[in-house]
Amino acid sequence: MVFGESPIKDLYRRLVWGPYRELLGRLPAGTELRANRRLGQLASVGARGKAQIVRRNMSRAFPGRDLDPLVRQVFETHFVDQYISWTFKRIAAGEGSAYIEMRGVEHVDAALAKGQGVVLMHPHMGPAQLPLCELGARGYPMVQVGGGGVEGELSEEGQRVSALRSTLEQDIPGRIQDGASYLRPVLRALRANEVILSACDGTGGGKELGRRLIRPVLGQRMRIPVGGVFLALKSGAPLLTLVTHREEGRWVSEVGPEIAIDRSLPTAQVLEQGADEIAAFLGRCLHTWPGDWHFWDEFQPGRFLEPL
DSSP states (O other), X not given: OOOOOOHHHHHHHHHIIIIIHHHHHTSOTTHHHHHHHHHHHHHHHHOHHHHHXXXXXXXXXXXXXXXXXXXXXXXXXXHHHHTGGGGHHHIIIIIGGGTEEEEOHHHHHHHHXXXXXXXXXXXXBSSTTHXXXXXXXXXXXXXXXXXXXXXXXXXXXXXXXXXXXXXXXXXXXXXXXXXXXXXXXXXXXXXXXXXXXXXXXXXXTEEOOSOEEXXXXXXXXXXXXXXXXXXXHHHOOOEEEEEEEEETTEEEEEEOOOBOOOTTSOHHHHHHHHHHHHHHHHHHHHHHSGGGBSOGGGOSXXXXXXXX
């Protein structure tokens, strides 16, 4: 979810990334997630224009459904995710149980036992870097494929906050690889039996990376990125899924079993089949946990969806 630049936003940044962040850092682990959910609830009321866009786009997927609770959850998710970098140092120090429950990690262990690395495809749901940090804290060799980003110029205050966020991301026990650069470092990481996180929905904010194929998701023609499938195919690494969602007031990340890839087929055919798998997986995730997805404000023709 992207909010435009303005003097009011800069004032908000100074307050939130200053005294508010410092206060939460002195409170018990997990407090910041609950506080930031409340911040999201307030924003869902105050940012009426953005809430209207989210509601309109969600109505494409869920016609006739009461969307007000879901729109509020989308804002909660966004604000928790925006400030999750505040918690990385605590998670790296072993306090991850206060923030997230990991399930299906045995699938990662089984995949790593093959010695060819692991590709974890994930949608941007919940605090998307939480599992990256928690798995890294547990000793798994983690690499996130990042990139894309928000179009447009940031204010001076926005640039300061962006730099601070990047500094805090260095507390993650893992590394972030720019997906806009050559893929050789990522393939080398897989050959070194490391775990790669690759998004299977998009990067948001107007800048997208990599090849996309059109598939139906929640009744809409969506542009599906197939970079994770390509990485698994070229490296020989097992391909798994990961999704982060809310369950009874806490965040849970679930790793799914290996997805079969017929490596004897031509690359184009493998990517086509991979796009089918991703669309089915993404559709299940968004249908089950719609309020935990980041990109409802871009679930529209010309962005995540094909133009009408």
